[in-house]
Amino acid sequence: MSWGLAVLQHALRQPGCPLCRLQREAEARYLENLLWENVNDPATREQWAAGLGFCARHAWQLQRLEARRYGDGLGNAILYEDLLQRVIPVLEAMAREPAMDPLPLHRRLAHVLRLPRSGDPEGIPGLQGRARCRVCRLGEETARAYAEWLVEGLGDAEVRARYAASDGLCLPHLRMTLICARTRAPQALADLAGDAVRRLQRLLGALREYIRKHDWNYRHEPMSPEERRSWIRVVAFFVGEGEGDGSLDDRGG
Ligand SMILES: [Zn+2]
Ligand SMILES: [Zn+2]
Known part of the structure; x- marks a missing residue:
């Protein structure tokens, strides 16, 4: 490899x-x-x-x-x-x-x-x-190089499985990777988009539960760790992982 x-x-x-x-x-x-x-x-x-x-x-x-x-x-x-x-x-x-x-x-x-x-x-x-x-430019160049690696790697079943088990890409990096895939790897593009839909539907479900359980009538219902973190994960999805908020280090519930 x-x-x-x-x-x-x-x-x-x-x-x-x-x-x-x-x-x-x-x-x-x-x-x-x-x-x-x-x-x-x-x-x-x-x-x-x-x-x-x-x-x-x-x-x-x-x-x-x-x-x-x-x-x-x-x-x-x-x-x-x-x-x-x-x-x-x-x-x-x-x-x-x-x-x-x-x-x-x-x-x-x-x-x-x-x-x-x-x-x-x-x-x-x-x-x-x-x-x-x-530093911003260097960071973006690095991310783009790995986005290319990811597009290439998605042709491999092991990498696909590894990606499916990961937290997936934030929206800025998903966009970057989709652009890499667009011209030369339509299957990778379809895989990435389909995977993103599944993740986001799950995140939406957790977020809705988070909102619902704030209602007085449902306050006694316990929240799962996933639900409790959903409002932080959704920020990380839209803008990328934060710094100093522990979003890359502390994933505890
Ligand atoms: Zn900078
Ligand atoms: Zn990212």
Whole structure:
């Protein structure tokens, strides 16, 4: 069995959407490597600057990681020192020439600061990233690679059985995998869609029981662990597994 499929098979045995798990793992590895040895790597720094840092989720993840792992903040401090040096001159120029259209201003500053040439016309160039968060992009690329593995693997009875026994894919990753399957694996597409229907009908049933048992008349009826967690699982289905809410780690009832 190929390496990619073996990793995927392992993730299918764990709780929650397997692609969410593999994506999170890739993101966490990137952040760990960043702190461990890449804070001063020029290519890494260029990507950091291009995104004007990371998105809020990954920025705080990096902050927590360094605090927890090293009890220190030197890596974060170095990275943000870089960003401050880019942002401050833009604001200084705006303070000097407030009436100035930020676009020509930006063009002039771009020469000095190597800022992006174009940007969101609604935004202020130099005060926002010209690229999306690097960690988000890397995570999505990883998930897409495993989505391809899954489409390929579904031709195999063992992988199909493993998938059926897993928690299945969240909607964002189901969409990603269906798109992979659409052009070249119609059977995998049909299997994934049929499997999703069965799972969602079951989830809907549990959710309806959860709602019904909130009614005063039925409050005495005990809830199953599945019903009790249904309102959390449905959030995980629509947006992917959460972080810090234990949805990937704690599946207790
Ligand atoms: Zn997912
Ligand atoms: Zn991000």
